[in-house]
Amino acid sequence: xxxxxxxxxxxxxxxxxxxxxxxxxxxxxxxxxxxxxxxxxxxxxxxxxxxxxxxxxxxxxxxxxxxxxxxxxxxxxxxxxxxxxxxxxxxxxxxxxxxxxxxxxxxxxxxxxxxxxxxxxxxxxxxxxxxxxxxxxxxxxxxxxxxxxxxxxxxxxxxxxxxxxxxxxxxxxxxxxxxxxxxxxxxxxxxxxxxxxxxxxxxxxxxxxxxxxxxxxxxxxxxxxxxxxxxxxxxxxxxxxxxxxxxxxxxxxxxxxxxxxxxxxxxxxxxxxxxxxxxxxxxxxxxxxxxxxxxxxxxxxxxxxxxxxxxxxxxxxxxxxxxxxxxxxxxxxxxxxxxxxxxxxxxxxxxxxxxxxxxxxxxxxxxxxxxxxxxxxxxxxxxxxxxx
Numbered sequence: 001x002x003x004x005x006x007x008x009x010x011x012x013x014x015x016x017x018x019x020x021x022x023x024x025x026x027x028x029x030x031x032x033x034x035x036x037x038x039x040x041x042x043x044x045x046x047x048x049x050x051x052x053x054x055x056x057x058x059x060x061x062x063x064x065x066x067x068x069x070x071x072x073x074x075x076x077x078x079x080x081x082x083x084x085x086x087x088x089x090x091x092x093x094x095x096x097x098x099x100x101x102x103x104x105x106x107x108x109x110x111x112x113x114x115x116x117x118x119x120x121x122x123x124x125x126x127x128x129x130x131x132x133x134x135x136x137x138x139x140x141x142x143x144x145x146x147x148x149x150x151x152x153x154x155x156x157x158x159x160x161x162x163x164x165x166x167x168x169x170x171x172x173x174x175x176x177x178x179x180x181x182x183x184x185x186x187x188x189x190x191x192x193x194x195x196x197x198x199x200x201x202x203x204x205x206x207x208x209x210x211x212x213x214x215x216x217x218x219x220x221x222x223x224x225x226x227x228x229x230x231x232x233x234x235x236x237x238x239x240x241x242x243x244x245x246x247x248x249x250x251x252x253x254x255x256x257x258x259x260x261x262x263x264x265x266x267x268x269x270x271x272x273x274x275x276x277x278x279x280x281x282x283x284x285x286x287x288x289x290x291x292x293x294x295x296x297x298x299x300x301x302x303x304x305x306x307x308x309x310x311x312x313x314x315x316x317x318x319x320x321x322x323x324x325x326x327x328x329x330x331x332x333x334x335x336x337x338x339x340x341x342x343x344x345x346x347x348x349x350x351x352x353x354x355x356x357x358x359x360x361x362x363x364x365x366x367x368x369x370x371x372x373x374x375x376x377x378x379x380x381x382x383x384x385x386x387x388x
Contacts, residue, residue, distance in 0.1 A: 005069075013073050019050060020081040029084060032207045037122070037164050040087040044119030053117040054093065061101050061109060062117050072253075072301065079253040088161050092116040092123035096169045099186070099239045103227040112167070112188065124162040126170035126189060126213060127236065129155060133369075136171070136236065137180040141215065143172035143187065145222065145229070150174065150187060152195075152218040162211035163200045165191050169239065175230050184232030186239070188224040195219070204358050252301050252325050256294040258332055263287050266339050277339045286335050293328050300324060319373045320381075326363035327370065333360040 005013070023046060030036040047053045055074050057063020066074065078085070086093055097116050100108050115121040132138035141154025152172055162168065168189040175183025191198065195218040200208040227235030266278035266287060278284045300321040337357055364370040378384040 005073075009069060009073060012070055013077060016074055016077045017081065019052070020077055020083050023050060024081055024083040032209065034164075037088060040084065040089065041119045041122075043084045043087075044089050044117075048118050053119075054097070056094075057097065057101065057113075057117075061113050075253045079257050085251075085254075088122040088164055089116070089119065091125050091160070091165075091169065092121065092167075095125060095239050096123045096167070096188075099169065099235065100188075100226060102238055103235055105223075105226075107223070108188070108226065121166040122161060122164055123167045123169060124159045124165035124191070124211075126156040126159055126162075126168045128158045130157050133158070135372075137184075137233070139171060139173060139184070141170075141172045142176070143174040143185060144176070145174065146219075148222050149219045150185075150222055150225070152187075152189070152215040152220065154215050156213045156215075157201075157210075159198075159211045159213050160209055162191065162213050163198050163208065167191060168213070171232050171236050174232070178230075181233040183230050184236070185229050186226050186232040186235035187220060188226065189218070189220055193218050193220065204361070207355070209359075251329070252297055252321070255297055255325065255328055255332060256291075259287070259290045259294045262290070262332065262336055262339060265336075269339060271341075283335075283339060286338075290328075290332055290335060293324075293331075297321065297325055297328060319376045323370055323373050323377070329363045330360045333357040 025039070025043060027039070030039050044053065052064065052074075054061070054063030055066045055071055057065070059065035093116065097113060100112055104112075112121070116123070126141075127136055127139075129139050129141060132140065141152065141156060143150040143152045150172075152170075154172070156170070159168070168191055170187050170189040171184055172187060173183055174185040178184075189196070195216040197214040197216065199212045199214070201210045201212060203209050222229075227238070263278070266283055267276050269277040271277055271280040273280075278287065304318055304321055333353075333356055336353055340353065375386075379386055
């Protein structure tokens with residue numbers, strides 16, 4: 001891969017930078033809740049009106065159809081501009097939408113895709129269950145076919161933003177007696193249907209990010225199955241392949257910015273002796289390491305982009321960068337607390353360092369634990385025996 005930007009890409013970067021600086025919200029991001037929902041809906045609508053919605057989606061489905069390199073440039077510039085991330089629309093734009101594009105019927109594409117781009121319909125994920133977390137194949141939520149409907153009963157958990165979402169990408173067991181990967185179906189669930197009970201879970205940081213969702217004889221149309229009845233494992237793997245590919249580019253680009261923010265903070269913060277924190281103990285060395293690790297993550301991201309230019313369907317290789325990124329996010333925020341010490345508890349203003357530290361703890365759990373991801377690398381990339 002030639003890492004030099006083409007003239008077209010350089011012009012594109014200038015165009016993105018100018019538009020973001022002129023159009024990004026002037027108000028800070030509100031705390032999670034209805035106010036943030038309205039804020040993120042308004043931002044997604046502005047992206048749509050400006051022609052920047054669905055940067056990875058094909059043009060025939062209303063997206064921008066940008067190349068992988070232009071997607072990377074977009075996320076770099078969003079980070080540099082401190083513009084809002086995808087927020088509540090992450091699942092809709094990076095999971096559900098691309099899955100419907102890849103495997104959905106023409107009717108499903110026409111009904112569900114445009115409202116996502118316009119910022120009208122956030123989605124959430126309904127994969128994990130109390131006894132089926134990273135081991136998705138152990139799920140037990142059932143869906144019984146009854147005429148032209150599926151009747152759903154069961155429970156899902158750790159469903160991010162479910163209390164604010166209109167739809168859910170839901171994986172259920174539609175073939176009674178089936179085991180593991182067989183007999184599953186990926187369906188579109190309207191979160192406003194009778195029998196759907198969403199119960200928010202308050203997290204360690206004091207905010208609501210996740211929910212438990214209960215389904216009591218929830219009846220959805222059979223037409224809401226995506227990828228074929230009882231073929232849900234393949235559809236779900238398509239969904240997860242997008243997550244392991246380019247879906248987290250924005251977060252990866254943000255790590256380097258956070259490290260630079262910490263370097264400035266370490267120079268301005270003094271320890272108990274009055275010395276700048278960057279000269280205290282091994283803080284300077286750890287900051288240098290973090291900057292180098294952020295550069296390594298950037299190189300791994302470019303490797304992912306390079307591979308994606310050859311193969312349009314993301315493969316398991318993206319898991320390597322995901323492991324590195326999630327663990328680096330934790331190390332960086334641990335470093336932040338060491339730089340600030342007890343004063344970190346007083347610095348919960350615009351930068352929200354204590355909450356960001358607490359939120360970083362979930363990075364090695366969400367989307368599959370680090371252990372599960374290492375199993376994927378060992379089995380699918382290195383050809384090692386299956387883990388027990």
